[in-house]
Amino acid sequence: MNCKLCSALFQEFLENSLSEELIVEVQEHIRTCSKCRVSFRTYTVTVTLSRKVDPPCSVSPETLDRLRKVIRENFPKSHGAVV
Amino acid sequence: MGKKRDKQTDADLVRDVKQGEPAAMEEIVKRYSNKVYNLAYHLTRDAHAAEEIMQDVFLTVIAKIGTLTTEAYFSTWLYRVTTNAAYGYLRKEKKFSEQTPVEDIDQEQYLEYDWTNLPDDVLLSEESKEVLRKSIDSLPEAMRTVVVLKDVEGLKNEEIAETLGISVPAVKSRLHRGRLILRKLLSEYFSKYTEPSREEE
Ligand SMILES: [Zn+2]
Numbered sequence: 001m002n003c004k005l006c007s008a009l010f011q012e013f014l015e016n017s018l019s020e021e022l023i024v025e026v027q028e029h030i031r032t033c034s035k036c037r038v039s040f041r042t043y044t045v046t047v048t049l050s051r052k053v054d055p056p057c058s059v060s061p062e063t064l065d066r067l068r069k070v071i072r073e074n075f076p077k078s079h080g081a082v083v
Numbered sequence: 084m085g086k087k088r089d090k091q092t093d094a095d096l097v098r099d100v101k102q103g104e105p106a107a108m109e110e111i112v113k114r115y116s117n118k119v120y121n122l123a124y125h126l127t128r129d130a131h132a133a134e135e136i137m138q139d140v141f142l143t144v145i146a147k148i149g150t151l152t153t154e155a156y157f158s159t160w161l162y163r164v165t166t167n168a169a170y171g172y173l174r175k176e177k178k179f180s181e182q183t184p185v186e187d188i189d190q191e192q193y194l195e196y197d198w199t200n201l202p203d204d205v206l207l208s209e210e211s212k213e214v215l216r217k218s219i220d221s222l223p224e225a226m227r228t229v230v231v232l233k234d235v236e237g238l239k240n241e242e243i244a245e246t247l248g249i250s251v252p253a254v255k256s257r258l259h260r261g262r263l264i265l266r267k268l269l270s271e272y273f274s275k276y277t278e279p280s281r282e283e284e
Contacts, residue, residue: 011255011258011259011262015240035195037197038195038196038197041197041199042197042198042199042266042269042270043262043263043266044199045198045199045206046262046265046266046269047234047262049206049207049211049215049269050215050219050230050234050235050265051234051235051237052207053212053215053216053235054124054125054212054216054235056117056121056236057117057120057121057124058117059116059117059120059134059137063134063137064112064116066138067112067116067137067138067141068109068112070138070141070142071105071108071109071112071141071142071145072105074142074145075103075105075108075145076103076145
């Protein structure tokens with residue numbers, strides 16, 4: 001495996017969508033090539049940082065109550081909605 | 084009455100909402116309010132706007148659900164409505180940040196400095212979080228949306244393709260290029276933590 005192919009496979013590697021053989025080849029290349037090792041690590045951590053910067057949060061109960069109220073008020077009654 | 088709403092598929096719920104059952108709409112809100120809110124928040128970076136967008140999105144669901152022909156695609160339809168509403172807000176408020184012209188990132192550009200060994204309190208400092216937020220916001224819209232849907236929200240490639248009406252390979256390509264740009268910007272930022280020996284004058 002050469003460096004160009006190796007770095008092109010990072011995405012699939014993280015998706016877990018490579019064949020067994022390719023996984024081994026990528027791992028072996030990364031083990032022996034320091035440039036691709038750094039490249040792989042920085043690529044991977046870039047991805048994980050994006051997830052950690054603003055982790056998903058929950059809508060506050062007050063906001064959710066307001067939303068439910070608005071939806072109840074706007075839900076079409078013509079369909080025979082039961083309250 | 085008495086339906087186990089939380090056991091129903093999205094397609095079942097959509098059908099019941101179309102037939103005018105408010106309880107099915109309640110379940111949809113329960114299932115998707117956080118997802119819609121987070122997506123709107125991550126695209127606008129404004130909590131107040133995200134709440135308004137969330138409300139508009141669910142009102143759009145009530146108004147337009149009759150036009151949804153493939154009930155199984157409800158979630159991606161919802162994400163599409165949310166994404167459009169978020170960009171609509173950004174355009175209206177002229178809050179769309181300056182986009183960096185994308186010079187094609189050299190795929191073989193190797194960054195010698197392994198900043199991944201930096202301690203977590205540096206990697207996840209408020210300052211570096213802000214750098215990453217600004218970097219994501221500076222991506223061209225098409226790339227930014229994919230990065231947010233995938234790396235921030237955690238959607239699957241197929242869901243993103245369906246949401247944006249593009250192919251899976253297009254999703255992957257935008258994502259990869261977006262990540263390379265983010266990595267470059269992060270590497271530039273973290274380079275200030277390199278050992279000073281390199282910078283000797
Ligand atoms: Zn290499």
